Amino acid sequence: TRIYPPGPRGLPLAGNVLDIPMTQMWLAATKWAKEFGNVVYLHVFGLGIIFLNDSETVFELMDKRGAIYSDRPHLVMLSELCGAENILAFTHYGDQLRRGHKLMHEALHPIAIKTYQPLLEMESLPFLRRLLSKPSAYMDHIRRYSGTLTLNVIYGHQVTSDDDEFLTIAEECGDLFANHLTAGGGVWMVDVFPFLKHIPAWFPGAGFKRKAVVWKAKFEEFAEKPFASFKSKTETGDWPPCFCSTLWQREGQTVNPQMEFDLKWAANTMYSGSLDPTITVVSQFILAMVLHPEVQIKAQEEIDSVIGTERLPNLDDRPFLPYTECVMNECLRWTSPSAVGLPHRLMEDDVYKGMFLPKGSLMFANIWAMLRDEFLFPNPNTFDPDRYQEKVDEETERKRDPRGYVFGFGRRRCPGMHLADSTIWLLMASMLAALDLRKAKDENGNEIEPVVRINNSVLT
Numbered sequence: 043t044r045i046y047p048p049g050p051r052g053l054p055l056a057g058n059v060l061d062i063p064m065t066q067m068w069l070a071a072t073k074w075a076k077e078f079g080n081v082v083y084l085h086v087f088g089l090g091i092i093f094l095n096d097s098e099t100v101f102e103l104m105d106k107r108g109a110i111y112s113d114r115p116h117l118v119m120l121s122e123l124c125g126a127e128n129i130l131a132f133t134h135y136g137d138q139l140r141r142g143h144k145l146m147h148e149a150l151h152p153i154a155i156k157t158y159q160p161l162l163e164m165e166s167l168p169f170l171r172r173l174l175s176k177p178s179a180y181m182d183h184i185r186r187y188s189g190t191l192t193l194n195v196i197y198g199h200q201v202t203s204d205d206d207e208f209l210t211i212a213e214e215c216g217d218l219f220a221n222h223l224t225a226g227g228g229v230w231m232v233d234v235f236p237f238l239k240h241i242p243a244w245f246p247g248a249g250f251k252r253k254a255v256v257w258k259a260k261f262e263e264f265a266e267k268p269f270a271s272f273k274s275k276t277e278t279g280d281w282p283p284c285f286c287s288t289l290w291q292r293e294g295q296t297v298n299p300q301m302e303f304d305l306k307w308a309a310n311t312m313y314s315g316s317l318d319p320t321i322t323v324v325s326q327f328i329l330a331m332v333l334h335p336e337v338q339i340k341a342q343e344e345i346d347s348v349i350g351t352e353r354l355p356n357l358d359d360r361p362f363l364p365y366t367e368c369v370m371n372e373c374l375r376w377t378s379p380s381a382v383g384l385p386h387r388l389m390e391d392d393v394y395k396g397m398f399l400p401k402g403s404l405m406f407a408n409i410w411a412m413l414r415d416e417f418l419f420p421n422p423n424t425f426d427p428d429r430y431q432e433k434v435d436e437e438t439e440r441k442r443d444p445r446g447y448v449f450g451f452g453r454r455r456c457p458g459m460h461l462a463d464s465t466i467w468l469l470m471a472s473m474l475a476a477l478d479l480r481k482a483k484d485e486n487g488n489e490i491e492p493v494v495r496i497n498n499s500v501l502t
């Protein structure tokens with residue numbers, strides 16, 4: 043007989059459909075972990091949903107057995123009807139993904155991203171200026187910084203105004219994606235009952251189909267327009283160095299339709315994948331600094347003493363600013379930008395420590411719980427950058443680096459992690475060097491206590 047991993051007992055047929063919350067899923071997952079252990083099994087109408095709650099299990103399965111743990115679930119609404127299947131984060135494990143990964147890897151490996159360093163540094167000053175002129179709109183400034191930078195790095199497109207056409211499309215698509223398409227956890231009725239996709243759009247109750255037509259067109263515009271603008275430059279040869287130009291040039295005269303398709307979607311994937319998490323980490327950093335002025339002062343003193351007050355920090359300064367590094371580590375850990383990552387779909391039946399893991403199951407790595415491991419991170423709910431200064435052996439040092447978790451695992455691990463790491467460090471260090479981040483004040487001059495609310499959708 044097959045022994046499934048333990049988990050909450052569900053309804054006879056529908057399974058755990060009532061147990062799975064649509065928001066803050068990591069909190070429920072962490073509660074189950076305490077009750078049931080490192081591997082927790084749930085199912086919804088027979089579809090396995092498995093949480094892996096500790097790093098050893100995740101590395102054992104998602105890394106070492108990556109050959110069968112690297113697919114993504116097939117979501118009819120998201121992938122088929124809205125056309126997101128070409129965005130590589132949702133692409134099935136196979137040739138298209140491999141080609142896309144190869145392109146992204148060429149542009150995003152640690153040495154390649156050094157070429158973007160001047161660009162990153164160039165954008166920090168206008169960002170700080172905008173922040174100083176209107177601090178309350180900080181989220182808009184971070185979004186604009188991140189969007190501007192990504193458009194430049196990927197398409198060589200210079201943003202010159204706030205109403206830049208491509209920034210606007212990216213905003214619209216980001217909003218569609220987070221607040222409409224995946225708002226209910228990314229799962230639609232048509233995902234549970236795929237035959238519904240055949241009902242005509244005019245049919246009563248087929249509102250999802252009418253929405254999908256509009257959203258698909260928007261996503262295609264998002265992939266098409268910046269790429270078309272890049273392509274128009276290839277005719278004159280007047281192109282700044284960027285992800286697209288580097289790969290286009292490498293192909294010489296022989297850019298075939300497949301390469302063009304791959305490049306277009308890899309570029310779009312990088313653009314859509316980079317915006318949200320970068321914005322999340324930087325806003326979490328601002329929150330942490332506002333709540334912990336003593337940490338902010340300590341980091342500012344370090345920066346002032348190492349590089350002085352005459353210039354902004356740059357990436358070459360990074361190795362000489364160890365405390366600032368600890369602050370960044372703790373920002374990545376404390377409210378984890380990605381709490382359960384993106385689900386990996388198990389491609390074959392598997393057995394782990396005697397437990398049967400059925401083919402087709404969705405595997406979630408409980409990053410939130412791993413970053414709250416009391417052995418690696420004592421008092422895990424406390425924001426404490428000093429924890430990284432404590433001397434530990436090499437293995438613990440490696441294990442307590444949050445980068446080993448927040449970017450996901452195995453063959454689907456985030457290809458943008460080195461770029462994200464540099465971008466975020468530079469933003470944090472520049473803000474520490476130039477600004478004092480403090481609580482907002484009300485009309486009577488009293489400080490407003492920030493409300494800490496982490497409320498991501500089910501996927502993040």
Ligand code: HEM
Nearest residue numbers: 131312315316319379380383384449450451454456458462
């Ligand atoms: C702090 C910033 C970021 C965080 C925390 C983050 C986190 C993640 C996570 C957790 C995944 C899923 C990994 C898995 O399935 O195991 C992922 C996938 C991905 N990320 Fe990131 N990411 C960040 C920034 C970026 C940037 C800057 C880019 C591009 C330039 C990017 C591109 C991607 C892509 C393309 C995927 C899909 C990979 C695949 O499915 O094969 N990310 N990221």
